Amino acid sequence: MDKALAAKQLEAVLKQASAYTGKGSVASYIPELAKEDPGQLGVSICLPDGTLLSAGDADVRFTLQSISKIFSLIIALCQNGQKQVFERVGKEPTGDPFNSIIKLETIKPHKPLNPMINAGAIAVAGMIQGKNIEERLNSIVDMLRKMTGNPSICVNEAVYCSEKRTADRNRALAWFLKDSGILTTDVEETLDLYFQHCAIEVTAKDVARMGMVLAADGINPQTGERYVPEEVARICKTFMVTCGMYNASGEFAIDVGIPAKSGVAGGIMATVPHKMGIGVFGPTLDDKGNSVAGVELLRLLSQEWKLGIF
Numbered sequence: 001m002d003k004a005l006a007a008k009q010l011e012a013v014l015k016q017a018s019a020y021t022g023k024g025s026v027a028s029y030i031p032e033l034a035k036e037d038p039g040q041l042g043v044s045i046c047l048p049d050g051t052l053l054s055a056g057d058a059d060v061r062f063t064l065q066s067i068s069k070i071f072s073l074i075i076a077l078c079q080n081g082q083k084q085v086f087e088r089v090g091k092e093p094t095g096d097p098f099n100s101i102i103k104l105e106t107i108k109p110h111k112p113l114n115p116m117i118n119a120g121a122i123a124v125a126g127m128i129q130g131k132n133i134e135e136r137l138n139s140i141v142d143m144l145r146k147m148t149g150n151p152s153i154c155v156n157e158a159v160y161c162s163e164k165r166t167a168d169r170n171r172a173l174a175w176f177l178k179d180s181g182i183l184t185t186d187v188e189e190t191l192d193l194y195f196q197h198c199a200i201e202v203t204a205k206d207v208a209r210m211g212m213v214l215a216a217d218g219i220n221p222q223t224g225e226r227y228v229p230e231e232v233a234r235i236c237k238t239f240m241v242t243c244g245m246y247n248a249s250g251e252f253a254i255d256v257g258i259p260a261k262s263g264v265a266g267g268i269m270a271t272v273p274h275k276m277g278i279g280v281f282g283p284t285l286d287d288k289g290n291s292v293a294g295v296e297l298l299r300l301l302s303q304e305w306k307l308g309i310f
């Protein structure tokens, strides 16, 4: 790849996608997120040799939100193994919004359909082991610090507290899971862990580095250091394709064709197997909760660089 040319193309794509920031709105159900400047858009690409190519607001900090569901799943799978995890959470897309409750009751057995929806991620948080919440949270934060080489990654307390104060829907999901025997740990403690891992703060550059580790099957391609078992990385990338963009995952797979995971703060982590990790930040969302300019940016980039995996 000609890096100078790629950097120019990235600038051009960012400029084109910026026109879309006005087509969505910033998440407001977590009050702290409503304060974001809606005009922001940033992108960063991490290549296997560690090079970062960035454009726009790539140094602005935002919270992972649902992108963190990939990393809580990694820890839960490493600690418990596939058999135990998939006894409590399924592997199927839902076609419903990310915070939907309906299928928890109508589908049998009453387990969340996948770990990318809120109910599934709360069930996964319940499976993360440790002697207290701090230790359980640190297993995720430590892994992210290693993957990004950024030791300052931590939880944004204001966003965490804002969600904790207003998360009645997630509370309802968690209590339902408790009643169904899926959640066997303390409900409020498990929610606390979930809210905190959603509020881990990063930049698009950090997210690009995380995406690169998954693109390299779980290792840092420069050093060979392994952070995620290959099989677990494979499972995560598959969930990113089938459920990563919620009930827009099918459309995204056809239009963009790259494994990706979005969050309501406006981040998207995309991973192009063996080629690159991509971090995008654009806080205005479409009606499914995905960054509207971020999705457009990835679509344009995928077209320009022929990144689609299908």
Ligand code: DON
Pocket (backbone or CB within 6 Å): 064, 065, 066, 067, 098, 099, 118, 163, 170, 195, 198, 262, 263, 264, 265, 288, 289, 290
């Ligand atoms: O639980 C929630 O609603 C948020 N902490 C995370 C949701 C989210 O990011 C959905 N993504 N698009």
